[in-house]
Amino acid sequence: MKELIERLRSKFNAKNIKEQRKNFVFITVEKKDLEGCVLYLKEFEGYGHLTLLTALDWIEKDQFELVYHLHNYSNKTDVSVKTFIDRKNPTMVSINNLWAGARVYEREIKELFGIDFPGCPRVNDPFALEGWHEIPPMRKDFDTKKYSEETYFPRPGRYTKDNVAQMEEQLYPVEAEVKNGIAETVRKK
Amino acid sequence: MNIIHVIGFILMLIGFWGMLTQKNMIKIVLALAIVETGLQLVMVAFGFIKGRTAPILDSAELVNNPASMIVDPVPQALVLTAIVIGVAVNALMLTFVIRLYQKKKTLSITEYKDLKW
Amino acid sequence: MTEVNNEENKIIKPDYCDPELFCTALPKEVPRMNNIIQKFYDWAQANSLWLLAFGTGCGSIEMRPLYTARYDISRYGIAPRPTPRQSNLFIISGYVSVKTLKRIIRSYEQMQNPKFVIGLGSCTINGGMYWDSYNTINRLDHYIPVDVYVAGCMPRPEALIAGFDELKKRIKEGRGEGANEYAKNFAWYKANQKKIIKDWDMPDYNW
Amino acid sequence: MDNFWTTLLYAFLSMFLIFNYGMLLGGVVYKIIARVHGRFGPPVWQPYVNLVKVMGVRTAISHGIMFWLGPVFRFAGGIGLFLFMPVVFGSVWMQNFSFSGDLLLVIYFIFFGQLGMALGAAESGHPYSPMGIMRGLAQVTVSEVPFALAVIALAAQHGTLSITEIVAAQQGGIANWNMITNPVATLAGMMAFLGMMMHAPFNLHLAPQEIPVGPPTEYHSNFLGYMQANRAFFASAKLILFMNLFFGGATNIPVLVGKTFTLYMFAVFVGVVNPRFTLENSIRWFIRIPTATGIIAVLLYTF
Amino acid sequence: MVNPLYIVAILLGTGFLLPLISKAGRRISLTVFFMSLISVSAISYQWLWSFLFGGQTAAMFYTAGVEPPLSINFLIGYKEAIFLTAVNFMGLVGAIYMSTQIKETGYKAMVLFLLMVLGLNGLILTADIFNLFVFMEITSIATFSLVGMDLKLNSLTGGFKYMIAGGLASVFLLLGIIILYSLTGTLGIESMSQYVLNVDNIKLLSIGSFLLIFSFIIEMKQFPANGWAIDVYDGANPGITGLASATGTAAVFYSLYKIMPIVSDEILSIIIFTGSLTFIASNLMGLMQTNPRRMLGYSSVAQMGLVMAAAAWSVFSQNDGIFFTSVLPLLLNHFFAKAGLFWISGIIKKNDYRNWGVIRENKVLSGIFIVMVLALTGMPPFPGFWGKWNLVLDLAANYEFFWIFIILLGSLFEAGYMLRWLGVTLKKTSEKDIIAYDSYKVLAIEIINITLLAVSFFYFFRQNQGHLSYYLPYTAGLALLGLRSLPERFKGVLALTSIFFYGYMFLPLQTGFVFFFNAMFIFGAFVLTIATLNRKKRSSTFYGLLMLMTGSLIAIANADNILHFFISWEIMTVTSYLLIRRGNESEKESYSYIMFSLGGAFLILSGFAYAYSQNPEFLSFNILSMAQESSAAAFILISLGFLIKSAALGVHIWIAGAYSKAEDDVTPFISALLSKAGIFGFVMLLLTMGIPKTEYIDLAYILSWVGALTALIGTMMAIHEENAKRLLAYSSMGQVGYIILALSIMSGLGWTAAMFQMINHFLIKGVLFLAIAGVIYRTGTADMYKMGGLIKKMPWSFTAVMFGIIAISGVPPLTGFGAKWLLYEALIEKGWYLQTGAAFFASTVAFLYCFRLIHAIFLGQPKNEFRNVKEAPAWFIVPQYIFIMVIFLFSVFPKLLIDQITGIVDPIFGSGLTWQGGTAITSLGYWNGTTVMTIVGVIFVVLAAGLFIKSPKVQKVKQFNIVFSAERPETPELTHFAYEFFRPYRRALGWMIAPYAKNFWAAVTEWTLTISDSLRKIYTGNTQTYIFYILMMSVVLFYVTVGVK
DSSP states (O other), rough: OHHHHHHHHHHOOEEEEEEEEEEEEEEEOOOHHHHHHHHHHTTTTTOEEEEEEEEEEEEETTTTEEEEEEEEETTEEEEEEEEESSSSSSSSOOOOOTTHHHHHHHHHHHHEEEEBBBBTTTTEEEEEESOOSSTTTTTTTHHHHHHHHHHOOOOOOOOOOHHHHHHHHHHHHHHHHHHHHHHHHHHHH | OHHHHHHHHHHHHHHHHHHOOOOOOHHHHHHHHHHHHHHHHHHHHHHHOOOOOOOOOOSSHHHHHHHHBOOOOOHHHHHHHHHHHHHHHHHHHHHHHHHHHHSSSSOOOGGGGOOOO | OOOOGGGGGGOOOOOOOOOTSSSOOOOOOOOOOOSHHHHHHHHHHHHEEEEEOOOOHHHHHHHGGGGGGGOOOGGGGGGOOOOOOOOOEEOSSOOOOOHHHHHHHHHHHHHHHOOOOEEHHHHHHHHHGGGTSSSOOOOOGTTTSSSSSEEESSSSSHHHHHHHHHHHHHHTHHHHHHHHHHHHTTHHHHHHHHHOSSSSOOOOOOO | OOOOHHHHHHHHHHHHHHHHHHHHHHHHHHHHHHHHTTTOOOOTHHHHHHHHHHHTTOOESOOOOOHHHHHHHHHHHHHHHHHHSSOOOOTTTOTTTTGGGOOOHHHHHHHHHHHHHHHHHTTTOOOOHHHEEEEEHHHHHHHHHHHHHHOOOOOOOHHHHHHHHHHHOOOOGGGOOOOHHSSSHHHHHHHHHHHHHHHHTTTTTTTTSSSSSSGGGGHHHHHHHHHHHHHHHHHHHHHHHHHHHOOOOSSSSHHHHHHHHHHHHHHHHHHHHOOOOOOOHHHHHHHHHHHHHHHHHHHHHOO | OOHHHHHHHHHHHHHHHHHHGGGGGGHHHHHHHHHHHHHHHHHHHHHHHHHHOOOOOEEEEEEEGGOOOSEEEEEEHHHHHHHHHHHHHHHHHHHHHHHHHHHHOOOOHHHHHHHHHHHHHHHBBOHHHHHHHHHHHHHHHHOOOOOTTTTOOOHHHHHHHHHHHHHHHHHHHHHHHHHHHHHHSSBBBHHHHHHGGGGGOHHHHHHHHHHHHHHHHHHOOTTTTTTHHHHHHHHHHHHHHHHHHIIIIIHHHHHHHHHHGGGGGHOOOOOOOOHHHHHHHHHHHHHOOHHHHHHHHHHHHHHHHHHHHHHHHHHHHHHHHIIIHHHHHHHHHHHHHHHHHHHHHHSSSSSSSGGGGGGGGGGHHHHHHHHHHHHHHHTTTTHHHHHHHHHHHHHHHOOOHHHHHHHHHHHHHHHHHEEHHHHHHHHHHOOOOOOOOOOOHHHHHHHHHHHHHHHHHHHHHHHHOGGGGGTTHHHHHHHHTTTTTOHHHHHHHHHHHHHHHHHHGGGGOOOHHHHHHHHHHHHHHHHHHHHTOOSOOSSHHHHHHHHHHHHHHHHHHOOOOOHHHHHHHHHHHHHHHHHHHHHOHHHHHHHHHHHHHHHHHHHHHHHHHHHHHSSTTTTTTHHHHHHHGOHHHHHHHHHHHHHHHHTTTTTTTHHHHHHHSSSSHHHHHIIIIIIIHHHHHHHHHHHHHHHOOSSSSSSSHHHHHHHHHHHHHHHHHHHHHHHHHHHEEEEEEEEHHHHHHHHHHHHHHHHHHHHHHHHHHHHHHHHHHHHHHHHHHHHHBGGGGOOOOOOOOOHHHHHHHHHHHHHTTTTTHHHHHHHHHHHHHHHHHHHOOHHHHHHHHHHHHHHHHHHHHHHHHHHHHHOOOGTTOOOOOOOHHHHHHHHHHHHHHHHHOOOHHHHHHHHHHHHHHOOOOOETTEEEEESOOEEEEHHHHHHHHHHHHHHHHHHHHHOOEEEEOOOOSBTTTTTTOOOOOHHOTTTTTTHHHHHHHHGGGGOHHHHHHHHHHHHHHHHHHHHHHHOSSSHHHHHHHHHHHHHHHIIIIIIOO
């Protein structure tokens, strides 16, 4: 594992290395190095299985993070390769020629985050949403509650309770009453 | 059966041998000529009757009694005709050989195999 | 980056509203007859419910035991039927996403006139735990007429059988007229449906 | 034939009888299947309720004229099959129109309804319909082989193809039944019977999970009602046919009920304890064991 | 009478004068040249005329009044006159053909040409053996020179080889002559043939006569010493080749014929042996040729082998009649057709037969081409047919069955390559090519063609004196071929009128089976011809061929002896082949059809020959019944031929291709009518011959299994076809299998079943193929899975197909059930239980393809591209409904038809069927078609009315309004389930239809071609190899004939 990390560091300038467990490591590479890195891991290090490809929205940093999670069957180790891409212009190279299964992930990410993978077959076809016209729903700037209320005729009469307060009331009614009384007293004052 | 028959047949066999073994077209034509020569000898031999003379009626004796004096004239006539025809055929064949040589610049019979199967 | 040839994966989709392919007629109300025959038919409808189960979520798991020896709905004359043409009871058993709703509408419209709908679980009533999802509807009765809701998350088979009983009562009372209601308020239902189904790729009524 | 109208009246009477018998038989079978499963099961009159419900459906759609006519073909085939068969031996009024033709007519008339129905179902344009028809027809073709061989063996045995005469030859006690006198043919015939009744394990054409109910997947309301009513006739007619051929026929109605019920139970019990065959498997099975049995039955009379 | 010496005088004189005249100008010398040829021809015509009509007897002419052997003497008789006329006529036509070339080359060519004609005349005329040699050499030298005259490499090479072989031949000839002369002391052929009887030295005599004959064997280009000849045919100028092939061989052949009386029977049998060997070997080698001229060369060599063997046979069996009835027609056939084809190949300068499609640019030439190829393959009414027919019968009368086998096999090979060539030429379009049509050449070929036709008709009339009325059915076809330029519809109406008129006039005169079959053929042809009126594209031959085929069918049914039967059979084969070949891309399929059909025809011929050998006096069908004692062989041969025509199992592989590739409105004719010809053959055979009893095997039993398995396997194959016409073709095969099965029962009930089934099949296949033709006409495809849902566009066609499949599958109440019922009753009555089971299986499997046919085309999802198709034209619909009305008539009142049949069958076999009112009763069961129809009809109507009353308001929906697992169907193509419909069935029972027969025939073809290919490799092209063959052949033959003793 150590040697592998060394090699990745020297070859692909891997940064931000975090050994989660002794057989699981996170690394971060530049966007341009990513394809070479996963190709290298697949072809030379035996990480033949793409377990997962997902995205995270770092709206504060104005970046998307893509996570490529690879697994090696022979020595049971995992490498998670991360990369950051620009949120303004979310485009990433497709790795569907390395793993055919990546097509599904890329299609899903395209639909839910709006990250484009040029060259991936049927990447523009709807995946789970048919006829979605809003901004991609998994982006942080999409307000799902507001959208739901505007669109889906919420049935009136629904109310929400704070979970902690609800449980306290049910399990410890006396304490809750006291607590509420104190709080009311404080407010009154 | 006499010696001339034998010589004639031997000549014919030599001719056949030549036709089968020689690659040169002129030699093949010559071999055919040898066959014909042998054949002509054989033919003459078939017409020959011992003790008689050629059927050329140049003396009075012969004119008077040709049937008992001369050999059968028919084979000789045949041979004469055959010789004439043989010469003509040989000449024509040599013409063909010349024409063929002009086309391909070779006399080897094995080179003229464009038509086959 | 290598170019992938998309040609082979391309699906040629015909125009969805092609009147050559789809019947464009709208549903009509078929009024009840007010006589003894109608009562007889109602009785038969109530005692011979052929259900089309639309297993969308956890509800489809809860419906399996209904057919088993423990609950055995067949003794009420209820039998599963694999095709909407022959069914008269439609069970929506869980949350309904937009994509699912399209199929639900299509199946519902393909059923023949006396047809009844049971909404199973809280999700069909008010969205349940998915109430604020961007992709899950909240109220099923805005899209198709629902006869009976069975509340719970998830309701047990006993609750469902109680729902069937309630439905039978409704039918025998002559209140199971969801199909006619749908035809009467067709414009309203359709507007609601079209509001959330953006890529409406079917004719207005799926015969 | 001296009085056509009497014959007609008798035919209506026997049709009424056999319709109710077939309906109740269906109900009883549902009940029995449920009991084998350990369930309570629907009431025995459930088929009537279903029929009424289906006929009471208010709307209907049609894919075209053949779709509309398909159930008519089917129903006419079922009734016709029944009408061409003598039902109760010796009875005056249960002979139907059996004077119109012999065993061969009955065998071939089985296909009339199936073919018409197939045409109607296929016009719906639903891919599952032809799929189911393909499976059903393919299976019928092979299950008919042992049946035909058994029938040929019977014809050779009795020197006739008339059902009435075959039944007549079996009168006089169980020892005269073809089941006893010609056991090999009976064996072949009963194996074919399993396929012809289209119960499990030979009901791939219905295959509810994979191609929902097969051919009639688009049928509903009155069309479906016709088919359900036909089922009562068709199943009973087939049962009567087998009873007449192999089990001595019936001289009165209780015997008829008893024998046909037992026969049906045979198919049902084989069905409830067996999984479903794939089409290839059932074809191979029919072309091997039952056909071989049938060939043996025939060879016994050839030499 | 003009002294034939003038022939020599004129030719020789002109030849010597021409160098002088040529100084006066080309035109004059050409005129003189032609004048001399014309005058020579005139002399020979005049001789022929006086022999034919003037009662002239043979005459001997001596030069200068001197007796032989000192002078040349000529004998002119009947045969000489014929040959002289032919040779001089051909010389004249040849000169016309080559006139352009001759004009260019100048007087040298004319002299050589005249010398060649002189030599040929001399060869025919001379009466002494030495002059034979002289004239042969004159001919040879002139021919060598003509061959080499154009100075091309191939011509020169060929000429050189020719000269070497010719030199060797003359060596042997001279040796033989001198030996014979020394033994007999004479050169006159006639005197020699008498003197040889007194010769003591038998050994030397046989050596001499062997050498004499052997030189002729070389000159006649016999296998294997004939490689040089084929090279000459290939390399030389086609004009010369044609002449050499026709006149040269004819003259040499005649001189050989003249000297045959000299030689002994052993030597004659050598001629027969080498001739037959050459015939079969050359034809076999011809199979692998692609160069038409070489192909013609092989054919030429083979034909000469046959003619030579036949002539030797006529001398051997001392039957001079054979010379006129068989040898001469064979020779003349070859004479004209071969010359014509060689000359055509001089116009179409294509070295690969696959490029010969260009010939169709010239209508005249292509017509002549067809005529000549058919003549060469020995089709009636060309002389070759009569030659072969008479030869085969004569051989049969002498129990020479091996030679019959050789002749027929060789003829089959020859037909193999000639018809392949024809097939390519008839339809295949090759690259556009401008062909220079020299008008002299075309003129010459046309003259040859007309002469060939004249000779054909001469032989035709000669062979058929007093039987001409039998050929009446052909007149309409011939007339329509003549009226080729009329508009298409007009011709169609004429055809209809002629059929109607014929039926009106002659049908009432007939009785029994003849009436039955004739009625079917005439009615069927009439109704089916209506559909052809839809044709708009002008075709010069279609209606002619169609009427010829119909006529041949009627003629087959009318045939009163085996000759008429066989002629009509051959004409039917050829015309149906030409009709099938009219379809697009039908080359392979039609070729397979014609080869199988010809094979079958030859089998029938050999069977006839076998029966004839028992009673050589008659030609009538009675010989079949008279030959009953030992006739199992004849029965097997003839029935094999009919089985091929009926596409029985094992020989069925042609059927699907031929049916599917024929034009759509022709296929109904083939299926509904043509397939019944084989059935009629069976009826005829079984009526006259019965099924012969043999000691070890039961032929009837075997035949019944053939029928049952044909029915089963044909049906099995039908269900897996994607192409509608192929499906119906296999269905036809299965249905005909039932008929064969029913016929083999040989009982009244069985034959009633067979006839009923036949009428049933005739009506239904007419309906189905016409309906499919209409569909294909509108949609442009025969692949069923590409269609679908056409019921809404073509309701009439759909209804027709629906009735058709209900009838064909045997479901009551339509006629199909009657056929099945009769069949099973008859089978069980006979005790053939297993066959019953097989037939039953087949009839249930038939449901599968029936459903598939109607579902894939008419039901299911309509495709977008066929959204705007219309109903098939009324021309297709009307005949279908005529047939359907007949079907309904016979369904409601089966008694109408069955009474007709039993009226014919019962007197022969005794009655198996009684009637009680409308109920048919057999020993086993009963059936009342009328009540069944009534009951079913009433139930159906009542139920339909009930449904209509119960739900009057039904919403009509469209194709995509289906329950598609709550999805919307993507496209009609993805929703229509039709492709590989019965795949599970194939998985389970595919072993039944594994292509055993196809593989077997493929292997037979492959082996034949491989043998052909390796055999032809012996012709290496090296002259010395050829010399070696000649010498080796002389040695081998010498040891076989002379050396053994």
